[in-house]
Amino acid sequence: MDKKKFRVVVDAMGGDFAPMNEIQGVISVFESKPQDLDLEIILIGNENKIRNSLEQFNKDKQRNLNYSIIHAEEVITMDDEPTIALKKKKNSSLYKGLELHSQGYADAFVSAGNTGAVLSTATILSGRINGVSRPTIGSFFPTKNRYPTLVLDVGANIDTKARYLYEFAVMGSIYATQMLGLEHPKVGLLNIGEEETKGNDVLLEAYQLLKSSNLNFLGNVEGRDILNGSADVIICDGFTGNVILKFAESVLDLFKTKLKSFANKNIFNTILLALLKPALKKVFAEFDYQKYGGVPILGINGVVIIGHGKSSPLAIQNMIFKAIEQIKKDINKKIEIALTNSILSTNN
Amino acid sequence: MDKKKFRVVVDAMGGDFAPMNEIQGVISVFESKPQDLDLEIILIGNENKIRNSLEQFNKDKQRNLNYSIIHAEEVITMDDEPTIALKKKKNSSLYKGLELHSQGYADAFVSAGNTGAVLSTATILSGRINGVSRPTIGSFFPTKNRYPTLVLDVGANIDTKARYLYEFAVMGSIYATQMLGLEHPKVGLLNIGEEETKGNDVLLEAYQLLKSSNLNFLGNVEGRDILNGSADVIICDGFTGNVILKFAESVLDLFKTKLKSFANKNIFNTILLALLKPALKKVFAEFDYQKYGGVPILGINGVVIIGHGKSSPLAIQNMIFKAIEQIKKDINKKIEIALTNSILSTNN
Numbered sequence: 001m002d003k004k005k006f007r008v009v010v011d012a013m014g015g016d017f018a019p020m021n022e023i024q025g026v027i028s029v030f031e032s033k034p035q036d037l038d039l040e041i042i043l044i045g046n047e048n049k050i051r052n053s054l055e056q057f058n059k060d061k062q063r064n065l066n067y068s069i070i071h072a073e074e075v076i077t078m079d080d081e082p083t084i085a086l087k088k089k090k091n092s093s094l095y096k097g098l099e100l101h102s103q104g105y106a107d108a109f110v111s112a113g114n115t116g117a118v119l120s121t122a123t124i125l126s127g128r129i130n131g132v133s134r135p136t137i138g139s140f141f142p143t144k145n146r147y148p149t150l151v152l153d154v155g156a157n158i159d160t161k162a163r164y165l166y167e168f169a170v171m172g173s174i175y176a177t178q179m180l181g182l183e184h185p186k187v188g189l190l191n192i193g194e195e196e197t198k199g200n201d202v203l204l205e206a207y208q209l210l211k212s213s214n215l216n217f218l219g220n221v222e223g224r225d226i227l228n229g230s231a232d233v234i235i236c237d238g239f240t241g242n243v244i245l246k247f248a249e250s251v252l253d254l255f256k257t258k259l260k261s262f263a264n265k266n267i268f269n270t271i272l273l274a275l276l277k278p279a280l281k282k283v284f285a286e287f288d289y290q291k292y293g294g295v296p297i298l299g300i301n302g303v304v305i306i307g308h309g310k311s312s313p314l315a316i317q318n319m320i321f322k323a324i325e326q327i328k329k330d331i332n333k334k335i336e337i338a339l340t341n342s343i344l345s346t347n348n
Numbered sequence: 349m350d351k352k353k354f355r356v357v358v359d360a361m362g363g364d365f366a367p368m369n370e371i372q373g374v375i376s377v378f379e380s381k382p383q384d385l386d387l388e389i390i391l392i393g394n395e396n397k398i399r400n401s402l403e404q405f406n407k408d409k410q411r412n413l414n415y416s417i418i419h420a421e422e423v424i425t426m427d428d429e430p431t432i433a434l435k436k437k438k439n440s441s442l443y444k445g446l447e448l449h450s451q452g453y454a455d456a457f458v459s460a461g462n463t464g465a466v467l468s469t470a471t472i473l474s475g476r477i478n479g480v481s482r483p484t485i486g487s488f489f490p491t492k493n494r495y496p497t498l499v500l501d502v503g504a505n506i507d508t509k510a511r512y513l514y515e516f517a518v519m520g521s522i523y524a525t526q527m528l529g530l531e532h533p534k535v536g537l538l539n540i541g542e543e544e545t546k547g548n549d550v551l552l553e554a555y556q557l558l559k560s561s562n563l564n565f566l567g568n569v570e571g572r573d574i575l576n577g578s579a580d581v582i583i584c585d586g587f588t589g590n591v592i593l594k595f596a597e598s599v600l601d602l603f604k605t606k607l608k609s610f611a612n613k614n615i616f617n618t619i620l621l622a623l624l625k626p627a628l629k630k631v632f633a634e635f636d637y638q639k640y641g642g643v644p645i646l647g648i649n650g651v652v653i654i655g656h657g658k659s660s661p662l663a664i665q666n667m668i669f670k671a672i673e674q675i676k677k678d679i680n681k682k683i684e685i686a687l688t689n690s691i692l693s694t695n696n
Contacts, residue, residue, distance in 0.1 A: 144605045155540060159548055192503060192590040200507055200587070223594030227602045239548070240588050242540040246571030247592055251599050254575045257492045258631040269627065276620055283606040 005038040006324050007106040010316070012045030012053075013075045013093040015112030016309040019045055022112070023053035025316025030065050032317070039324070040066050042106055045093040047071040072096045078309055082116030086124055095121055101302055102126040108303035108323035110294070112311040118304060119156055119297055126302035129332050131339030133161075135299035136168045136238075137306070138175070139245050142286045143229030150176055151190075151226060151234045152298070154241035162205035165189070165235050166213065170338050171298040172233035173215055178329045179322070180232070188221030188231030190240060195220070206235070252284050294319035296326060298335070303327050353386040354672050357454040358664070360393030360401075361423045361441040362461030364657040367393055370460070371401035373664025378413050380665070387672070388414050390454055393441040395419040420444045426657055430464030434472055443469055449650055450474040456651035456671035458642070460659040466652060467504055467645055474650035477680050479687030482508075483647035484516045484586075485654070486523070487593050490634045491577030498524055499538075499574060499582045500646070502589035510553035513537070513583050514561065518686050519646040520581035521563055526677045527670070528580070536569030536579030538588060543568070554583070600632050642667035644674060647683070651675050 010026055012019040026041050033039060043050050050069050058065060074092040076085055085095040094113055101109040102125035111118050115137065123135050138152030152168050153160070160168075169187050176185035189207055191199045196207060198220055210217040221231050226244065236244075259280070263273040273280075294307035294315060303326050305319045358374055360367040374389050381387060391398050398417050406413060422440040424433055433443040442461055449457040450473035459466050463485065471483050486500030500516050501508070508516075517535050524533035537555055539547045544555060546568055558565040569579050574592065584592075607628070611621040621628075642655035642663060651674050653667045 142602065144602060158540065190591060192506065192587055192594075223591040223596075224598035226595055227598045236591075239540055240591055243538060243571040243584075243588055244592060244595055246540075247574055247595065248571075248599075250572035250575045251596075254490065254492060255603075255631065258634065259627075262627045262631065272620070272624055272627075276624055279607075279610045279617065279620070283603065283610065286606065 003036070003038055005040065006108075006327065007040045007042060008108045008110060008320055008323055009042045009044055009097040009100050009106040010320065011093045011097050011109070011111035011113055012043045012050050013072070013113070014309075015307065015311045015316075016078070017311075018112070019043075019049050019053045020057070021311060021313045022316055023050065024057050024313035025311075025320065026067065027054075027058055027065065028313060028317045029320045033321075037324070040068065041320070042068050042070060042097075042100065044070045044072050044097045044100070046073075046075070070096065070100070076114050076117050078114050080114055080117060082114070082120045085117045085121045094118060098122050098125050098304070101304070107327050108305065110305045110307070110316070110319045110323055112294075112307035112309060112316065112319075115155070115306050118306050122297055122300050122302060122304045126300045126304075129299055129301055129339070130336045131167075132171070132299040132335065133167055134164050135297050136164075136171060137297055138168075138172060138295050139241070140293060140295065141226050141248065143227055145229035147180055147182065147229070147232060149226055149229060149231060149234055150180075151236065151241055151244070153236065153238035154245045155238045156297070157238040159239075160202065160237040162202050162209055165202070165206040165237070166209040167299070167339060169210055169213070169215055169217075169233065169235045171335050172235065174331060174334050174338060175296065175298060176232050178331050178334070179325065182232050184216040185232035186218050186230070187215050187233045187235065188218045188225060190223070190226075190234050190236035191220035192222065193220065194222065202237075210235075255284070294322060296322070296331075298331075301332065303332070351384070351386060353388065354456075354675065355388045355390060355454040356456045356458060356668055356671055357390045357392055357445040357448055358668065359441045359445050359457070359459035359461055360391045360398050361420070362459040362657075363655065363659050363664075364426070364460075365659075366460070367391075367397050367401045368405070369659060369661045370664055371398065372405050372661035373659075373668065374415065375402075375406055375413065376661060376665045377668045381669075385672070388416065389668070390416050390418060390445075390448065392418045392420050392445040392448070394421075394423070418444065418448070424462050424465050426462050428462055428465060430462070430468045433465045433469045442466060446470050446473050446650075446652070449652070455675050456653065458653045458655070458664070458667045458671055460642075460655035460657055460664065460667075463503070463654050466654050470645055470648050470650060470652045474648045474652075477647055477649055477687070478684045479515075480519070480647040480683065481515055482512050483645050484512075484519060485645055486516075486520060486643050487589070488641060488643065489574050489596065491575055493577035495528055495530065495577070495580060497574055497577060497579060497582055498528075499584065499589055499592070501584065501586035502593045503586045504645070505586040507587075508550065508585040510550050510557055513550070513554040513585070514557040515647070515687060517558055517561070517563055517565075517581065517583045519683050520583065522679060522682050522686060523644065523646060524580050526679050526682070527673065530580050532564040533580035534566050534578070535563050535581045535583065536566045536573060538571070538574075538582050538584035539568035540570065541568065542570065550585075558583075603632075642670060644670070644679075646679075649680065651680070 072093040140148040488496040
């Protein structure tokens with residue numbers, strides 16, 4: 001067997017704590033990677049800042065740190081419009097990194113930066129997988145079970161056709177099978193009731209597409225099913241998915257505020273909550289799922305992983321390992337086969 | 349000043365714990381109502397069950413219990429289709445009660461039953477307020493502030509036009525002003541970004557309608573703004589609102605499961621959580637807002653309050669008092685004036 005070399009571009013200027021968290025993440029990848037994994041990381045961004053961070057965090061001079069640095073003058077901020085990289089900031093780490101990837105100089109691109117900008121730039125530069133109408137972004141939600149629920153789309157596509165929803169289901173199922181190890185992931189269609197007759201025309205049509213597919217389709221699911229784990233993959237339009245994702249991210253804040261005002265009432269409460277803090281932190285951490293993982297953009301001709309702006313070094317590390325796993329498992333090829341060979345895809 | 353007599357129909361067969369919670373709620377209304385409030389409650393439902401519950405919960409024979417009972421043979425279940433009362437179950441407590449109300453024999457109708465059935469039946473029997481295109485249902489979400497956020501629509505209208513969204517905003521603002529005492533309630537349009545250019549055509553048009561209205565319009569808000577209290581009234585289509593409402597209702601379950609599994613780890617954890625239980629209960633209770641209040645259907649020619657199926661006796665009591673307050677404040681007249689006199693309503 002040929003030993004493949006993996007090249008991953010890391011957008012060193014992406015997240016809110018860039019390049020510190022990115023550099024720490026990269027260092028820990030080299031500390032924890034299997035010995036036989038032949039990996040090169042291409043750090044892209046402001047060279048001075050990257051070198052400073054490397055000096056700061058790589059004090060004991062890891063010998064096996066196999067990286068190169070490519071300087072990029074500009075930075076895409078979180079407030080920039082999604083199309084800015086394509087229109088104006090072609091010297092940004094985001095654009096240059098995705099360009100390298102699309103030209104075949106790297107196998108994957110990882111960023112904790114502006115999701116919309118990564119999505120639109122990656123879609124234009126790398127193009128779509130054969131059979132895919134619209135790339136999609138998913139997000140993981142914690143559940144009562146061992147596995148999280150993958151909800152997609154969470155913002156890439158506001159207006160969706162039934163066919164898009166079907167494609168999201170196919171891509172999500174393949175991802176869940178390959179990356180979470182679920183054999184026949186259960187797919188639910190997000191709706192406002194379980195009956196087959198619920199929802200608008202797009203949902204009614206999507207229901208029939210999913211029903212006649214070879215996916216493990218559960219039928220319609222409701223808002224409450226996202227967290228209860230009854231489905232492994234939940235499909236919705238990007239408007240609803242985005243609103244829910246942002247709502248979910250804000251739940252913790254409210255809890256923390258309420259608990260804090262309880263703690264401030266008297267010393268007994270303060271002590272009680274201090275004792276419980278480690279447990280609550282753990283419960284809360286699970287809720288902040290996206291901070292610890294990163295999610296792929298599915299449907300583009302490439303391996304692009306995006307993370308939350310607040311991605312920790314551990315999250316960056318996980319994103320890099322996920323990118324490698326996605327390449328190894330050839331998920332894009334599986335998506336192409338599923339969407340070009342199915343009866344559905346030729347009929348619709 | 350004339351002293352008005354209030355007649356409120358209570359659907360005694362509505363909630364999951366009917367008629368027990370309904371009867372207890374009614375009894376506590378009479379126990380806690382101001383002396384000068386002239387109130388008659390019309391209990392509608394299975395007469396035997398109602399009498400049994402009254403006997404059970406009114407042991408000390410409240411003298412001032414001013415009620416009458418109207419027997420209704422049929423019951424609408426939570427699983428019944430929204431149109432069932434209109435099509436088949438005209439002898440149900442829900443249909444007969446709403447009919448009494450629409451014919452003027454009662455000032456208000458209160459039910460913890462099937463929301464969809466109450467909505468469609470009330471809309472047909474009572475009709476819409478002049479100027480209202482579509483009745484709407486709102487729901488309260490807890491916030492970090494003193495006041496909850498009123499989100500509407502949460503399920504009455506899946507597909508909305510810009511004009512409907514505008515009307516929801518007007519109705520929600522009037523409700524928040526009158527019932528929560530907010531002077532210029534801040535109105536937000538739920539979207540997936542704050543910029544004026546975000547969203548589909550309906551949202552773009554609604555944004556302009558709201559911007560040129562005399563409402564206190566904040567602009568677009570995102571999923572995270574529902575709980576952070578930045579807006580008092582948040583407007584969205586009924587699909588998104590319903591998914592969020594059900595998602596929000598499920599958040600507690602997940603927290604409880606996670607905390608329980610933490611408590612089960614060792615005796616120290618068990619004790620910690622037992623000590624913290626009262627506090628958590630209070631925080632959680634606030635999250636379960638709709639269980640404690642009840643929400644109005646806004647836009648129909650009548651005063652109809654619906655509650656969560658799990659409404660407690662206290663919730664039923666609150667719903668009855670809210671109905672009376674809504675009558676007193678003549679909210680429907682204010683909605684009619686706002687929606688028939690505005691420049692917008694004549695132009696659109």
